[in-house]
Amino acid sequence: IERTLSIIKPNAVINHNIGQIINRLETAGLQVAGLKMVHLSKEQAEGFYEEHRGKVFFEILVDFMTSAPVVVIALQGENAINAYREIMGATDPAAAARGTLRADFGGEIVTYNAVHGSDSPESAAREIAYFFPDTQVY
Numbered sequence: 001i002e003r004t005l006s007i008i009k010p011n012a013v014i015n016h017n018i019g020q021i022i023n024r025l026e027t028a029g030l031q032v033a034g035l036k037m038v039h040l041s042k043e044q045a046e047g048f049y050e051e052h053r054g055k056v057f058f059e060i061l062v063d064f065m066t067s068a069p070v071v072v073i074a075l076q077g078e079n080a081i082n083a084y085r086e087i088m089g090a091t092d093p094a095a096a097a098r099g100t101l102r103a104d105f106g107g108e109i110v111t112y113n114a115v116h117g118s119d120s121p122e123s124a125a126r127e128i129a130y131f132f133p134d135t136q137v138y
């Protein structure tokens, strides 16, 4: 059993897509092990996306991620990291396969791609610890 971190990003929250997104995750066999809504501070968003600091899109990404609340979810299941990445689809919603979360809920530009997902076991561990103290993941 593996864990991964999902974030439902501000555009999907504003568009009332939280329920549909969680429904797809649970339907696919991914179990919610922790969940909270949080309006990220600039410092929290910058810390979360530390690896992207200095890239051309860093500032727009941080502005977007702090523009409205997000829903942070610790998911668990078999092969959860890759299973969830398949459900999300490609980073750019315009390139994401039909029926994926990013194709269906992503916005007009790549930054507004509706959801985040950890990309490796190391990232998943770091990202889950970033948002959930042990006692908040079940």
Ligand code: ATP
Pocket: 052, 057, 061, 090, 091, 110, 111, 112, 113, 115, 116, 117, 118, 119
């Ligand atoms: P995520 O980490 O959110 O699952 P990812 O791993 O597919 O997505 P990363 O390369 O880690 O993508 O980029 C993190 C986030 O930064 C993306 O999800 C997207 O919101 C934004 N982003 C990535 N590339 C660009 C870009 N070229 N221009 C604008 N925003 C971008």
Ligand code: MG
Pocket: 117, 118, 119
């Ligand atoms: Mg990434």
